[in-house]
Amino acid sequence: MSAASCLQSEDLFMCSICLDVFTDPVTTSCGHNFCKTCITQHWNSNVQCVCPLCNKVFCTRPELKVNAFISEIAAEFRQSTKNKASIRSEEPAAKAGEVQCDVCTGTKVKAIKSCLKCEASYCQTHLEPHLTAARLKSHQLIHPVDNLEDRMCKKICVYLICPVVILLCLYMLGADFYTKNHEFVPLTEECEGKKAELKKTLVEIQQKIQQIRLKIHEINQSEKLSREAADRKKAEGLQIFTTLKQRVEDIQADFMETVEEQRKSIEKQAEDFIKELQQELSELTVIAAEVEKLLRSGDYLHLLQSFSFISTAPTPKDWTQVRVHQRSHEGSLEKAVAQLEETISKEVKKLLKKVELKRVQQFAVDVTLDPNTANLYLILSDDEKQVHLGDVLKNLPDQPQRFEKIGVLGKQSFSSGRFYFEVQVKGKTHWILGVTTETSKRKGGFKRSPQECYWTLCLFENKLFGFDDPPVDLSLKSRPEKVGVFVDFEEGLVSFYDVDAAALIFSFTGCSFTHKLLPYFSPSLYVDNTNYAPLIISAVSHTE
Known part of the structure; x- marks a missing residue:
């Protein structure tokens, strides 16, 4: 297990009052867990019964029962820690400047706690009795310190916390001066007061942490709702514009087809005119050739005989007023644009109605008759x-x-x-x-x-x-x-x-x-x- 995992597992089974693995864990009605002794002492020292974590006030002191499930898991966790310590082939010796375990024989292992009652420091393995034995659980454990017996003092100046500083104060000022000018309180009493302040600070910090987490959740929810709303709007817009685009393409296709049909009609008309003109041109060319031939001929009898035929030939058609009508395209574009405007207006209204209905349909509920x-x-x-x-x-x-x-x-x-x-x-x-x-x-x-x-x-x-x-x-x-x-x-x-x-x-x-x-x-x-x-x-x- 990684160090991060170990810390995480230990936090799950740690009492927020003594900051140690649960001993006889109990659960309050607000859902928080504490050591039975810790919460009992906490309530004994306060007028009201208040949860140290959420500040819930209990009108009457709740009846506390040990949570067997959490107790078993905490015991397993403690035993697991003990087993891992026991199966280690060899723990590294304490380094220079580190506090040594007072119990270890041979190689001195680094101490992790010092006991104020026993006036000794312990490594992980030798600290286990203080965590499991009922008579040792009441001992006060602190971070490991050197020469514990020399630094211990049952009386302490409320203005000075470090025992070394107290000894220096006594040495420099004299015992009489110190006694007359300073108020003494037991070390345990002063520590309990500071711990109460720290617990209050911890509760305030935890409340702020919870507030920050709630605010983060609120902001995330707002962002999520905004994103979902934006996605819905984009989907609705895509549906509308896709439909309108299709309608524009349909009208465009109709317009192009109409213009093309008109072009083909004009083209056919032009072809028919040209065909007729070419036929007439061919006939006139033949007649012209005949006339030129008669003019060159010296046979006067043939000229007179042919003149009556040529003079009675059909009169050519007057093409001066014939036109290919370009006006057939006029108004086509205007008509197509007007149709487009009308179609888009109808489609937009229709699509907006669908969007509105779709919007209210998201609030659908299951209804049954009574x-x-x-x-x-x-x-x-x-x-x-x-x-x-x-x-x-x-x-x-x-x-x-x-x-x-x-x-x-x-x-x-x-x-x-x-x-x-x-x-x-x-x-x-x-x-x-x-x-x-x-x-x-x-x-x-x-x-x-x-x-x-x-x-x-x-x-x-x-x-x-x-x-x-x-x-x-x-x-x-x-x-x-x-x-x-x-x-x-x-x-x-x-x-x-x-x-x-x-x-x-x-x-x-x-x-x-x-x-x-x-x-x-x-x-x-x-x-x-x-x-x-x-x-x-x-x-x-x-x-x-």
Whole structure:
């Protein structure tokens, strides 16, 4: 085992009061361990029973019992140290200036402790009895010093700590002067006072260490949350810009294809014109050759016979007004840019809606229905995730929390933070969803509106509205098939989302929540032999 490992192992089994390996370790209710004798003496010397490590105050002195588990491990650790010392082939002799063990015979080994009671110094091996023998455990051990018997003094000046300095003071000033002008206290008493001060200092240092560790943890957590938020934002931005880039590329491709088709059309028109011109050119060339031949001929009869043929030849087409129309390209770029602007605007709105829904979906919670609150006509599924209206009134006790109207609550309640859940409403023509407080009305006539501590969305007669007073009519192109409900307790916000369309339907803002909130569900009554489908609490599938 390395030196670092040894130190670490020793620290695990060291009493913070005596700074030695545990002897009869006990555990306080605050979770800290001490030697039974050490903590007992500590409490005997103080008015209050306080934990030396965390400063927890105990109203009554706790009953201390030896922690057998830690005691066994400490004993094993001590025995292991002893065994390792015993199996050493030969320990190195103490070097010049080092304190020697007073017990070693032959080669003198370096001492690691001196005992004030025994007035002797011990190496690791010979110190073991002081660590294990009950009668020796009370001896006071200090760092090793030379000539311990010459330096020991049972009385010490409170202003001078070192025994050598005391002897010098007595020698120079005289015993009478020293006795008259100095106050003497026992060495052990002065040491105990200093140890108490050191323990207090140690507790303060340990508290500061804990505070620093907590601050480091807090900063690390903040940095981690910031990094995670940045990663989410980058992912969202990448999704938006990748989609927009694809849309730009699609419109660019359409634009290039349109221009190319127009170019090909113009090219074909030009080719047709050229073909026709070349045909006419060929015919005119033949006629011109014939005319030149007649002009050179001396056969007047042939000239007269051919003149009538040439004079009746078709008149060439007037090409002066014929143009290849370049205007067919005009407006193409402007049209493509306008289309791009419209497409980008629509895509950005659509993507931002998805990002918003994705943001609230991260606060998804598991919600189940509470049978004890369900109206007696309602039927719940075995997994308590579905509810629909039945035909038979259940024979159950009418508890105060049970709804007299068609409704049921979720089991889970929330008194802070943010939460989100989704409900499938597909196939239904009437329903009410939202949240309410644990103290809201369940009996008699009441509106499921904020004035009665209900924040709900309602579908009634194919109309969707926020259940306020008066109701807020929501004109939608299509009815949602899955509704997401999001609550921010501290912000006083309740929002409803069309999950499939990734669109916000309606929000209650500026709400004041003074009690715990619970999810609320009402599948409503049958209407015109419809509305049999259940309300289903769905697992949240995060929007991509």
